[in-house]
Amino acid sequence: MxxxxxxxxxxxxxxxxxxxxxxxxxxxxxxxxxxxxxxxxxxxxxxxxxxxxxxxxxxxxxxxxxxxxxxxxRDDHHLTCVDCGSTQRLAHCPVHALELPPQEMGGFLPLFHTLEFFGLCPDCQRRQGRA
Ligand SMILES: [Zn+2]
Ligand SMILES: [Zn+2]
Structure with a gap:
């Protein structure tokens, strides 16, 4: 509703x-x-x-x-750089088909999920001397 x-x-x-x-x-x-x-x-x-x-x-x-x-x-997920803050959209949702066990839901109604990865973009890895 x-x-x-x-x-x-x-x-x-x-x-x-x-x-x-x-x-x-x-x-x-x-x-x-x-x-x-x-x-x-x-x-x-x-x-x-x-x-x-x-x-x-x-x-x-x-x-x-x-x-x-x-x-x-809109089932979008992102890779976000913790250094420069740049953010990039993933082409596919990696957990779209994930099933939640009904016995653990206790009547909870799921509406959407979030999933975000934090890390370092290629430029920031170079600047930090990691790559
Ligand atoms: Zn960066
Ligand atoms: Zn998703």
Missing amino acids: EPKLSARQDHLLSALRNAETELSGQDLHAQLRNSDTPMGLATVYRHLRQLQQWGLVRCRHLPSGEALFAPTE
Whole structure:
């Protein structure tokens, strides 16, 4: 059952679904500034939090602290460099077919998963003298 979204929440979710990449709260704020439903940055974050609570939107944090949002049905995973913060999307989800044991779920309803690898990109390995 989909929760009843307000016009603004619907707008934010559509903007995330139509975007090719993840968007920050600032990106969304800037994108909606010229639309027919502009909203302040605090309002953007408040609605994003609500969308997260409904399991419709996910959030991940870069090493810089920047938060990036994406719709949960997009099964994307990333390799993120802990040094320069560059982030690269994996072409396939490595755990897509993973089955959760029903006897351990205790009635929990899974909506989505996150999986992120942290490490060093080739440039940073060279700069650190590791490669
Ligand atoms: Zn790097
Ligand atoms: Zn996945």
